[in-house]
Amino acid sequence: MQPLVFIDGDQGTTGLQIHERLRGRTDLRLLTLPEAERKDPARRAEAINACDIAILCLPDAAAREAAALVSNPAVRLIDASSAHRTDPQWVYGFAEMAPGQAERIAQAKRVSNPGCYPTGAVGLLRPLVQAGLLPPDHPLSIHAVSGYSGGGRAQVQAFEAAAPASRPPALQVYGLGLVHKHTPEIQQQAGLTARPAFVPAYGAFRQGIVLTVALHLRLLAPGTTAAALHQALSSHYAGRRHVEVLSPDQAQALLTLDPEALNGTNQLRLAVLGQASPDQVLLAAVFDNLGKGASGAAVQNLDLMLGLDAV
Incomplete structure (x- = not known):
């Protein structure tokens, strides 16, 4: 089955760009909440825990809150905010940064997109x-x-x-x-x-x-x-x-x-x-x-985590 991807905060600059980059792809499915439900904590928590990978395009505090909503151990996260970029429990999502970094991203449960x-x-x-x-x-x-x-x-x-x-x-x-x-x-x-x-x-x-x-x-x-x-x-x-x-x-x-x-x-x-x-x-x-500095890197990390790309 095609992996299900949820973009939390998909109406911001980065979220919209990620949507645009994923538009028309047939190798994954996008989960989108109706406008009236985008700020509903219960619906967001439900969406996050129903997907394979959630991409957090949120302010820092909201990204931390969203990460805390995950109760499904199978869910993987890509955080496009700066909330977790120095957190050792998150893999830094710059695939070309060091030997083996792309492989670490591919296997990670939590990836922090670079600024x-x-x-x-x-x-x-x-x-x-x-x-x-x-x-x-x-x-x-x-x-x-x-x-x-x-x-x-x-x-x-x-x-x-x-x-x-x-x-x-x-x-x-x-x-x-x-x-x-x-x-x-x-x-x-x-x-x-x-x-x-x-x-x-x-x-x-x-x-x-x-x-x-x-x-x-x-x-x-x-x-x-x-x-x-x-x-x-x-x-x-x-x-x-x-x-x-x-x-x-x-x-x-x-x-x-x-x-x-x-x-x-x-x-x-x-x-x-x-x-x-x-x-x-x-x-x-x-x-x-908005490319390698944000949405492009997020999609690159998404593809690595889904086994759909290599650096």
Whole structure:
């Protein structure tokens, strides 16, 4: 029988995108509650315990409550919120993050989908830490710009309903107190022992992310070069169809980074920039915050858990 999938919170930005990605598939069934029942705790609990896999597209507190509703031991969960991303009882749902991670996701009962910004940061940093090229206590500053859909459905509606003259500024840097909720996730999943400084921003475009990390080579181990950093990333992601690492020639040819370049896909594009610089490099990630940064990763994890896909 086709597996039954329930999306709890399917009217939010991520839930709607997951629905769209699953639309028309014949290898699974979607369980959807009528509008009048979506906030009924009893009906939600019934739906969660009737499905094979539930995808939680909810605020953090509601996701914790939904997870607590599970009484059927056969039910498996994918949580798209940030509620469980540093919880050791949940498998982190970044399949390409480490050897064997896809297999751990495939066997897991509880999977926590990565955050959008952490997908780029962890994707860049963890392989370099593991390769010994980046000390885990290195002082890091991470800068990222996301489309305004990163703020959720309410922010999307507010931005798109506003008259041009009353729309927010074209760029809004936020998290100025350096206590963004994604920082602990980045630190833990990248294997860092020192908390990075993370500075996010929203741009006047709907979706997409560009994330960068600048490194001073003189502060790294002697002999560390842009070529060595590139090789570490390239080796780590070799054969991974959802992650691409630009070649040095491709990276050198870039004049700008387009945050919307991979919109509508589940791809993550990484690059080591500044190959000609003797003492500095720029690590860069481009991806869709609603794709590999949210719904795309959720569907990828769903397929792994159902045995329908491989990384």
